[in-house]
Every structure is written in C-alpha cells, then in structure tokens.
Amino acid sequence: QLQLVESGGGLVQPGGSLRLSCAASGFTLDYYNIGWFRQAPGKEREGVSCISSRGDSTSFADSVKGRFTISRDNAKNTVYLQMNSPKPEDTAVYYCAASPLKSQCLGLRGPYFSSWGQGTPVTVSS
Numbered sequence: 127q128l129q130l131v132e133s134g135g136g137l138v139q140p141g142g143s144l145r146l147s148c149a150a151s152g153f154t155l156d157y158y159n160i161g162w163f164r165q166a167p168g169k170e171r172e173g174v175s176c177i178s179s180r181g182d183s184t185s186f187a188d189s190v191k192g193r194f195t196i197s198r199d200n201a202k203n204t205v206y207l208q209m210n211s212p213k214p215e216d217t218a219v220y221y222c223a224a225s226p227l228k229s230q231c232l233g234l235r236g237p238y239f240s241s242w243g244q245g246t247p248v249t250v251s252s
Contacts, residue, residue: 128153128241130222135246138212146207146246148222155179155224159231160198160205161239164218164248173234174220175207185232190216212250219245 129151138144148160161176175196176185184196193212198205205222223239225231230238 128158128224130224130241130243132220132222132243132246135220135248137249137251138209139252140213140250141211144209144212144248146209146220146222146248148205148207148243150203150224154200155198155203155205156200158224158226159228161223161225161231161234162196162207163221163223163234163236164216165221165245166215166218169218171221171236173236176231176234177205178228178231183228183232185234187234209248212248214250217248217250219247221245 131149134146157179159178162174163171164174165171174187177196177198181198193210195208222243224241225239
C-alpha cells in the first residue's frame with residue numbers, strides 16, 4: 127500500500143509563509159495525483175489543492191487561490207504545499223492524499239482518494 131506522511135506544520139504568523147511536505151514511503155508518486163485537504167476544529171474536511179501526476183495541472187480552493195501553491199518532485203517522492211500569507215482561518219490539520227484519477231483529484235473530491243496521510247497541524251496566529 128502507498129504510505130503518505132505529512133510534515134512541516136506548526137505555528138506561523140499571519141503574512142508569513144510555511145511549506146508542507148507529503149512524502150511517500152514504500153512506493154513512488156509518479157503515477158498518482160496528489161491532493162491536499164484540511165480539517166479545522168468543529169468543521170468538515172475540505173479540499174485545498176491538487177496536482178496531477180505529471181505536475182502539468184493544478185487546482186485550488188477559492189479560499190486559497192493566489193496565496194497557496196502546490197508542486198511536486200517525483201525524484202524525491204514528495205509533493206509540497208507552499209502557504210504564503212496564511213490567515214487565521216487557514217488553521218487546521220492538513221492531510222495529503224493520493225488518487226489515480228486526475229479529474230477527481232483536480233475536483234478535490236475526497237471519496238476518490240485511496241490513500242491518506244495522518245495529517246500535520248497548522249496554526250496561524252500572531
């Protein structure tokens with residue numbers, strides 16, 4: 127099975143930056159589309175961003191467009207989520223997940239992701 131491990135979370139100030147990493151263990155990410163999701167306290171999980179297996183297509187939730195970027199380095203078996211100018215409402219546990227279906231990943235449809243990491247918490251506060 128594909129094992130995913132998130133890292134890079136922590137405390138960040140509004141207007142700062144933070145980079146989250148999603149690393150695969152025991153498998154390569156070359157043929158998987160990777161999405162980022164988040165869940166804030168008391169709220170349902172929501173999609174944040176997706177990058178296709180080749181890295182040629184990306185998608186973002188409206189709430190993070192223009193602030194977050196997503197990238198991948200298949201040679202390092204890692205996908206990154208760059209959080210620029212984070213806001214307090216970005217506070218959540220962030221999860222990465224893998225899907226074999228490009229369209230479903232870009233659409234940030236959680237049920238179509240077969241493998242999930244355990245999450246890394248992000249807190250945006252002064």
